[in-house]
Amino acid sequence: MSELQLPLPGAPRSKARRRWLGAMGLGLAGGLLGAGLVARAAVPPSRVVVVGGGMAGATAAKYLRLWGGAQVQVTLVEGSARYTSHIMSNLVLGGARSLASLEFERRSLVERHGVEIRQATVQSIDPAGHSLLCSDGSRLAWDRLIVAPGVDFDPAYGLTAEDYALRTPHAWQAGAQTELLRARIAALAAGDTFVLTIPKAPYRCPPGPYERACLVADHLKSRLGSAARVLVLDENDAIQAEPETFGHAFDVVHAGVIDYRPGVRALQIDAATGRVAWTDALGAAQSVTAQAINPIAPQRARGSRPGEWLERAGLIDSADGRWAGVDLLSYESTAVPGVHVIGDAAQTGLPKAGHIANQEGKTCADAVLRLLAGGSPDPAPVLNSACYSPITAGTASWLTAVYQYDPASRTMRIAAGNGRTDGARPTESARIDAENFRRMGTWFDTLMADSFG
Ligand SMILES: Cc1cc2nc3c(=O)[nH]c(=O)nc-3n(C[C@H](O)[C@H](O)[C@H](O)COP(=O)(O)OP(=O)(O)OC[C@H]3O[C@@H](n4cnc5c(N)ncnc54)[C@H](O)[C@@H]3O)c2cc1C
Known part of the structure; x- marks a missing residue:
């Protein structure tokens, strides 16, 4: 080679x-x-x-x-x-x-x-x-x-295989779930929240989730302006690939839209209500209600x-x-x-x-x-x-x-x-x-x- x-x-x-x-x-x-x-x-x-x-x-x-x-x-x-x-x-x-x-x-x-x-x-x-x-x-x-x-993919965070297929797609295998996620994103309105979760490494394509957060933020900004909100909940303690690039993308290019939280534990997702709950890096309980959820499943x-x-x-x-x-x-x-x-x-x-x-x-x-x-x-x-x-x-x-x-x-x-x-x-x-x-x-x-x- x-x-x-x-x-x-x-x-x-x-x-x-x-x-x-x-x-x-x-x-x-x-x-x-x-x-x-x-x-x-x-x-x-x-x-x-x-x-x-x-x-x-x-x-x-x-x-x-x-x-x-x-x-x-x-x-x-x-x-x-x-x-x-x-x-x-x-x-x-x-x-x-x-x-x-x-x-x-x-x-x-x-x-x-x-x-x-x-x-x-x-x-x-x-x-x-x-x-x-x-x-x-x-x-x-x-x-x-x-x-x-x-x-x-292993169903996780309280979700079933049916949730991933019909309500909360991981879309980490290109196909039907990619189309479903595209439709969920297209339906978001001003003030809605999109939640992306990242499993502990190793997973397929280390930069992929951070890239996805950027592209969803970019798309939502073009439709909704500063009312767009992308919350990234990462089970890893830091960005797993291109930390300088994605750090800049989150803090500058998509500032005010992407909210990146590393070190997330005990993630739980209710596909019916959209409630996402987790323990943050400091050990405090947190939750949010999201209008579209993209939980990338453990692999x-x-x-x-x-x-x-x-x-x-x-x-x-x-x-x-x-x-x-x-x-x-x-x-x-x-x-x-x-x-x-x-x-x-x-x-x-x-x-x-x-x-x-x-x-x-x-x-x-x-x-x-x-x-x-x-x-x-x-x-x-x-x-x-x-x-x-x-x-x-x-x-x-x-x-x-x-x-x-x-x-x-x-x-x-x-x-x-x-x-x-x-x-x-x-x-x-x-x-x-x-x-x-x-x-x-x-x-x-x-x-x-x-x-x-
Ligand atoms: C959103 C996303 C973005 C990505 N972006 C990049 C990128 O920019 N750059 C990059 O390098 N990588 C990227 N990747 C990662 C890349 O797609 C994978 O690492 C790569 O496809 C792995 O190749 P593979 O052959 O192991 O698996 P796959 O490409 O998934 O192929 C596996 C094949 O095995 C077949 N198969 C499975 N089970 C059986 C069976 N029992 N019998 C017969 N056939 C079977 C499947 O049908 C499939 O065709 C990305 C991944 C994702 C999800």
């Missing part, structure tokens, strides 16, 4: 940023070509099954064929005919994008890359027998299995509840029983040999993000091909991650990091000098502006073409 050319501390910022953003648009493709040209040991005829055709699984299936060739038979098992991107789905809430614009076909995987798609969901995995059972009754055998099912690997398919296969081994532990050189399960887990379902210490899921897909595909050829995974993988955050309907910021494998801790760590002197945190954009918003479109199109095209 290629490293991005990052802005250097002290370099002229605009020039450095231009250079870096150009690299970001091309970085995905450049990384792929580079890795694809690496000389490989011949892979014997092999069968790889990939479960889940989202950001991680689609990328893995594509690159297994690109790098492995016709010797490697790749079957992708996926329940939905099309993929609806969660990335950019916050822009649907104010009408800046449609859900239809976020739908992606998987036809290229079949026609250009020779992946076989089985439209079904996986019901069970038999790791010892190297096979799995699909919802259409068919059984598939594999030499290596890659699992990428994304996340599922876990899809299939990880006791008795569900991933858990029955023995893959869920994190201390909290929610995630699949993996070796970060190959994404092979730490509990079940021969099975690899990528994307949001894996416990990696990396942000649960689409750009990262794409990178994990490639790293895993590369490792699986090396293992099938009798070799070992790359001992020093490097991943890049970029993420744009719209702050208004026409401006955005960005966040980026380069992660490098650290053999001592067996973790992925932010590479030294990642545009900062401390090297410990991702780099944030110095500006929130329209140019970033424009480049966000290029980044998104490139990422999606790389995963599905």
Whole structure:
């Protein structure tokens, strides 16, 4: 994988940023070509099954064929005919994008890359027998299995699954709940309150909830002026990503509209009355009645509840029983040999993000091909991650990091000098502006073409 050319501390910022953003648009493709040209040991005829055709699984299936060739038979098992991107789905809430614009076909995987798609969901995995059972009754055998099912949501705060579907949508999986939340926001009137709650990390897309708060505030301001009110109740003790950008957005760009409260405990929501109650960071009881509530539910690997398919296969081994532990050189399960887990379902210490899921897909595909050829995974993988955050309907910021494998801790760590002197945190954009918003479109199109095209 290629490293991005990052802005250097002290370099002229605009020039450095231009250079870096150009690299970001091309970085995905450049990384792929580079890795694809690496000389490989011949892979014997092999069968790889990939479960889940989202950001991680689609990328893995594509690159297994690109790098492995016709010797490697790749079957992708996926329940939905099309993929609806969660990335950019916050822009649907104010009408800046449609859900239809976020739908992606998987036809290229079949026609250009020779992946076989089985439209079904996986019901069970038999790791010892190297096979799995699909919802259409068919059984598939594999030499290596890659699992990428994304996340599922736990009803919390006194809400039921029906509340989330009909009254208080989390909309953290793009689809019907996104449309429901858009309608709830559209119905808000002057003086009404919108409440957004953020679960304890780890959750999918660390900057996503703060981005959503900004976009809802921006949309409400355009309709209701200063009468708009967005209350953000965060179970975390601080902003989880881009703290400088979002701190500025809350205190300056959307001052007087966004009311951000970190360190919230004991959250309780009554979907029928709209009453939201919590204990604040100082231990005092608080409550408010809201006209629209968006409780982002706590998350876990899809299939990880006791008795569900991933858990029955023995893959869920994190201390909290929610995630699949993996070796970060190959994404092979730490509990079940021969099975690899990528994307949001894996416990990696990396942000649960689409750009990262794409990178994990490639790293895993590369490792699986090396293992099938009798070799070992790359001992020093490097991943890049970029993420744009719209702050208004026409401006955005960005966040980026380069992660490098650290053999001592067996973790992925932010590479030294990642545009900062401390090297410990991702780099944030110095500006929130329209140019970033424009480049966000290029980044998104490139990422999606790389995963599905
Ligand atoms: C509002 C929002 C904004 C975001 N913005 C960004 C952003 O700006 N940048 C960024 O990098 N990331 C962003 N993300 C995060 C990103 O969308 C996820 O991290 C990414 O989609 C994870 O990829 P995945 O492949 O693990 O899961 P998914 O993309 O969710 O794919 C999982 C797939 O598995 C399939 N599946 C599940 N179970 C089964 C089964 N039993 N059998 C067969 N198939 C199955 C599903 O149908 C789905 O297609 C955002 C997320 C949200 C919610």
